[in-house]
Amino acid sequence: MAVPVSPARRCLQCAAFLAAFTVVMTILLVSTDVRVPRSRKLLNLSEDLDFRNVVQDDPQLISYIQAVHLRYPQGSGTIDGNQSAPRLLPLWTPLVAKLLRYKRGGVFVEAGAYGGGRPSDTQWLERSLGWRGLLVQSNPLDFLALRKHTRPGSSCLLGCLSPMPYPKEVSVRNAWKQVPDSPADHLFSRVKCFPLYSLLLAVNTSSVDYLSLSSDGSELQVLKTIPMDRVNINVIGVQWHETRAEDMLSFMARHQYHLKKKFDQFYIFVHQRVET
Template sequence: MSDVRFNMWLFMSSTWRKLKETLVARSASDMFKGTFKVTFTLAFLLFILQMTTTDVNYKDFIRGSLPGSDSRVIEIVRDRYLTPPSSNPYNLSTDQKYLQYSKSVSWKYIDHYLKQFFINQRKGFFVEAGALDGEFLSNSLWLEQSLGWSGLLVEPDEESYLQILQKHRKAWSSNSCLSPTTFPREAVHVAVKVKDIYPGVPWYYRGASHELGVTLSPRYDGFFEAAENSYFLVHCFPLESYLRALNVTTVDFLSLDIQGSEQGVLKSFPWRDIIVRMVVAELPAEEKDMVDFMEDQGYFWLNSKERLYDEEFIFVRNKDFFIHYRDIEPNPGFYQMAAVSA
């Protein structure tokens, strides 16, 4: 692909993305107005033109032909796969049942450490992959709301991502997935959706959505029995690609809850080039080789003396831990729970 054609594609791609954002921002009352119909028609025609531009096939760049550090891949991520933070007021849930469950299970465990590490740090940067709707069990919302952090939310599920946009988070977002390798790739996303007859909180089920082919913990078996799946193709990029597209060189908090791809993301990340201060990753409890790997990268396994809750591993960069956080307090509630269940 020539540079001229590539630049043409980037321009058209960026224009299409901005039009899509405009459509999402429209209120429901505008849906049948003539101006909306005209905008949608123009956007659709532009999309067709974009997809049929001679010899401009961006898929060549997201099927592994170039590494995620390549400037052309980074340009594609920046212009096509990143939505800027919302400037509108938050539109968070007021449903009491939702709010009760949105701060339960692993959220309490992780929140305990987040507040000890970052309570006095303003203007940090987070990455939350597996962001769901941007509120339910969110590990980053407190950092954004209370401390003024910016960040990146990555969510491949289309319905979940639409909810992120509607909640008006003050972070960048991407309707894509993290690649477990150093190359972009395409994957089949399995969207798990609760059946209508189930009376519980549906977002628990949405959290079990995953890439087709990965091995999940047996604890999800009950979820799949009560849910129905749908399948669609998603584009995945190395975490490095997103960060370089945003010109980010330090990530204060990285949260990975991507149902089976965490190990690949961690092992393919350029730890020497980009600073990450704290990592929370959902990993199989028996995968202690990841502890060795992270220690080799200069990280301390923070919750090594606790019984792992929900298979959450917490790693802190040695430089941060031994200088600032050696007196970090464990979560006594989960110590007690481990003792009772032992």
């Protein structure tokens, strides 16, 4: 016959259980407490995704870019005489056109297009000379601004140029300036980054008349991923903020590019074959 448990004993058992539970949970919380600054708590703190086994010209990678990430032009990209030039024309755009002898039907790649409200390097080339090409923007808000511009000769990609010869996934700010009333001034999202050579293959070209490159400090690393023996780029414009300009100049010289002109922090390089 079972011995009945008194109310007092039941209370003691419950109290012991609660005390043990409290001690265990306290130990767990203390041992797993990782103090992260408030500004970083909005970040995706997972490891960047690297696809190290994927080569730049992998056919499956190229098909994936074409099917999932490219936004294709909505027109033929032919010249429309009724379209006026942008009101804010970058200072170096006329120089690019002059270096290429005002070539019609040229090909461009612009990374960082419409970033931070800036005008596009290539809009005038497309509208006035019938060029076509690829616009790359990693900032989701700037990408929306990019999409608002009617560019019938331009494919678009929300993403960035990888500083490695394989795809990456990274965190980027969703805004180019501080977001009002946000807890940490900025919101972040994850975007895919692809090697430039992979993107060229995705748009079916290996020859580029003008490459405009602005990629938040990774410009030189991006250029180093390009297999120069398989790609022809005539003129390269580089946004270069680093103090060691000789690193960029030395790299470009090894690949037969020389500095044509510098506009503040924007460098225009031309390949020697263009002026021969």
